[in-house]
Amino acid sequence: MNQYHKDYTESLGANLNSVKSISKFTKNTAVIGQYAEKVVIEFLKDMVNPIKISTGTIIYDGADIDNSPQFDLIVWDANPLPPIFKIDDFGLVPRNSVIGIIEIKRTDYQKGLDHIKEIYDNRVNFLPGYMKTDSSMKPGFLGVVCISENYKIDGNNTYTKLRDDTKNSVVHLIEKNNGDYQINHKGIYELINFVIGIMKNHKKVGKEFSINLPIKQSFPAKPQNLP
Incomplete structure (x- = not known):
């Protein structure tokens, strides 16, 4: 990575580094994690602009609507179809408009890691068809x-196991x-590279999406005996 890209990616780290200042006023990791989450979301919104990011669910023909999962961040383009019931950052996003899915958790609590694994295991149901059929596409x-409160350098923790199980499709x-917060620049690089990858996917596919709707004749057919 050249110096320009190194400086660029570290800009997110600089914003996250302010968690050290927050920790002077609160030691609640959930609160600090909430702040970090907001920093990441705002950064991602700027990075994918004019593409959009919403929370909500992904809809498609044949979906199990009784068990529709809630996604933390859905990266989407309004082509071929925009989300429906969209209010602020919430929307029901058609699958063929999805560019990528990001599950973001404030800490590495067990339930959150389990949710990431569940979405990863079922990701093919929620991603557009081109991501499943084109081997050159990024995940x-x-x-x-x-x-990460439970990260251990020797890898003896649930988070590291999850990285192995998901082929490194999770970062911290x-x-x-010991009460101190250290920025994991490698994780930041992996996050940014993921976004670059899905945006490249999107450019490669371009506007090739289309939907075929049955066209019904809305007016009477002309009688055969008329000129």
Whole structure:
């Protein structure tokens, strides 16, 4: 990575680094993690602009609507179809408009990691068909843990096991060690590279999406005996 890209990616780390200042006023990791989550989301919105990011679910023909999962961040383009019931950052996004899925958790708590694994295991149901059939495409899913409280350098922890199980499709951005917070620049690089990858996918596919709707004749057919 050249110096320009190194400086660029570290800009996110600089914003996340302010968690050290927040920790002077609160030691609640959930609160600090919430701040880190907001930093990441705002950064991602700027990075994918004019593409959009919403929370909500992904809809498609044949979906199990009784068990529609809630996604933390859906990266989408309004082509071929925009989300429906869209209010602020919430929307029901058609699958063929999805560019990528990001599950973002404030800490590496067990339930959050389990949710990331569940979405990863079922990702093919929620990603557009081109991501399943074109082997040159980058993966369309990433799990992001804002603050890892249980990370161990020897890899003896649930988070590291999850990285192995998901082929490194989960990253962490901050490590909490003895009450101190350290930025994990490798995780930041992986997050940015993921976004670059899905945006390249999108450009490669371009506007090739289309939907075929049956066209019904809305007016009477002309009688055969008329000129």
